[in-house]
Amino acid sequence: MTDGLDGWHERCRSRSRSWPLRAALGAVLLLLTCGLPAVLLAGVLHEAAGRPTVGWSGAPVGDPATRAARELGERIGAQLDRQADALLGGDRAGFLAIAEPAARPALTRRYAALRALRVTVWRPEQTGLPATVPGRPDESRLVVRFQYCFVLPDCRPSPVLIGTRWREDAGTSRLVAVEESRSAEAGARPWEASELVAAVGPRTVVATTPALRGKLPGLLRQAEAAARVADGYVVDGAPPDRYRIFYAGRAEWLSWYGGGRPKWTGGYAVTVGGGHHEVVLNAGGLSATGTDDLLRHELTHAASLPERGYPGKATWWLVEGIAEYVGVGGAPVSRYEGLAEVRELLAPAGGWNGRLDALTPADDAPARRVSGSYGVGYLAVRHLVDRFGEHRLLAFFRAVVHDRRPLDEASGQAFGQPWTALHDECVGYARSAAG
Template identity: 50%
Template sequence: MWLPLGLVAALVLCVAPVGVGVMVFRGLDSPAWPAAPGPGVAPASSPVAGDPDRVTAAWLRERIGTALAAQGTALLAGDQAGFLAAADPASPAGATLKAQFASLRGMKVTRWVPSADSIPSSVGARRWRTLVEVEHCFVEPDCKPMTITYGTVWTDTTAGLKLVGIEPSMSTYDGPRPWEVDQLVVATGKRVMVATTPALRKQLPTVLAEAEKAAVVADRYAVGGPPPAHYEVFYAGTAQWKRWFGGSRPSWTAGYALPVGGRQVDVVINAAAPQRNNLDDLLRHEMTHASTMPPNGFPTSAWWLVEGIAELAASGGAAPQSYEGIQEVRKVVRERGWAGPLEDLKIADGAADWEVAGAYGIGYLAVRQLAERFGEPDVLAFMKALTHERMSIDEASREVFGEPWSVLNAQCVAAVRAAVR
């Protein structure tokens, strides 16, 4: 096959290995995203010597689209050779796709629809970069799809146009996904899918068993609709904790939950954290976040309520003196003189463990106070009004509890302080 050299000759390619045979191409602007040819539009002509760059670009876009469509079909059919066929086997992309195929099949992928609607841009001699967007689902045959966007680099070879570079999605919010940058081993139960790395394979049965029990609890706290159709838990080793979903969590974080598109909220557990946190408590806490979280995440002003409800699920509603973090609450109240309001309760990224535990405990004791007075259903209705419907806290309090928030805040603060006398 012959192609004209270079669509935009001024761009220079810079390559660095990342993760499982992944290449990152830095310093390249993403191309514009014009609409792809619609139904009934004739296929782009194969370029010949002397054709304008736009002719080559249109032809490349169609060829890439065809390769991606075949790749998606192969993935859903369990055809590894077909999934790898788009890549040059000698390139890092070949190793990346092989790892991704194993991970995605293990995660029970049910939808995989890639598209590349942008015009490819030249990044060197016979190399072109384009963005790929993938709609995808796991476990559920009919889910509201999640989407990711990542960069790809293609080159002309004697075997035709081949994929040679795959960039991990680098959204500051949620990229890269675990299956993009690490080969995963997966265990699936009735309500939960747990994925980790081969190095932690032996821990999978324990994590899955505890997650299945945690799902029963988290289901009871679902807000804004039915419980999740399934929970996804990623169990991260040290390197993965720093890489998955962008890493960069505060040093005191033992786990987190974040919405990843569609209706899915993924849970990530730091494999090192259960040394100082009970795994069962940690899973109940984070999976309750997954069952209560709105699609656009929680407002920061409701931090105390969000963490308090998660602690309510984790602790089983333990009495104040039986609550595991009561000593840390006492320290925050007595040594730091905490006296509310609840909306101002925050944790600095570099906070000490006792400060973190104390703040979580304050949220728990405040939520427990509300639950004792009004019942858990009303507390969850309050959370829905505040975090899903984005009402002001006073509006939500008056609508759900029938009282102004200033009064209830004072009662909650008093209950916290009374618990540590």
């Protein structure tokens, strides 16, 4: 299980440009369980719904109700397998055939979105036994874990938990409804909630709504350029097989992955399992330059962060600092647009105690406070890179964020220096750079 502050990374709006790097996505400010193992989540769901799980209910093997539920589960499983084969085979009629007419419009949209994303794996796995829907004695509900891949058939699949409802018709199970995913507080994935169009490149998949279709060619070019940069900051293992990027219009921004981002957010990344982080950009107000910076920042999170998320607020400065460092694209420190906000934060009235582990901005923090926090994180990382080089910085990052070692231990291992002294150097460098 994650440590509470894992999984989401966010970016804010600033006065300088529409979606500046310094207030980027990366702040893990929401108490989420995105990294919860799917098996655990399934158990939680079944417990909350009061339904038995296979091997968990304790009912005797020969219990008539249990035997009936298992037989129903087998019929449902056969239908789900047929539907999966149809999806992967491009057979829309077959995909819809297992469902009652009322369920087909939503399924049609979902089918089209998954095909647009070039789904290559779609594997349904039952998490327990079907149970009667309260108040609907003719319907049963079953939570299904779907494992999915896009573009490549041999990727590590991402899991999503989805509630399904069924009705028996002459000995055949018919799908009545598909709910939005309940994989922790992450909320519905874009392909569950919206009609999508997509473009695929060598390193990225970029998707948006039909209304924003015209943005896709430019977004794909920008995403591919950002991916080539982000690939250089992989900390553990290989780069993502494809970076997954979703470009949200106003309505989609409020619904994808549950919405509810802090007001200063312009984009975010969320871990969805299988080694993947999916990135969402807010279409409102993004300029071409801001999009380039934001993509480099966000894809750096996707490349560098562990699947289970990072340890929490105390390491926020490092997680965001490295993403800001990559996001600025090699620009000189003097051109960093957040220096004025850094100066305000470092002032006696700035409200910061001078500790990097206390740098995380609150959800309701003013935009300038957020921008200053990202700026200090960037400058701290920039100092470490200037002094020790990127290779040793990444070794430090891995020790702290992936291996969750104490800062003193990680600093001694990566830099050969005590962290207390380096911490003060980093803060001093930020003061000097901000002027």
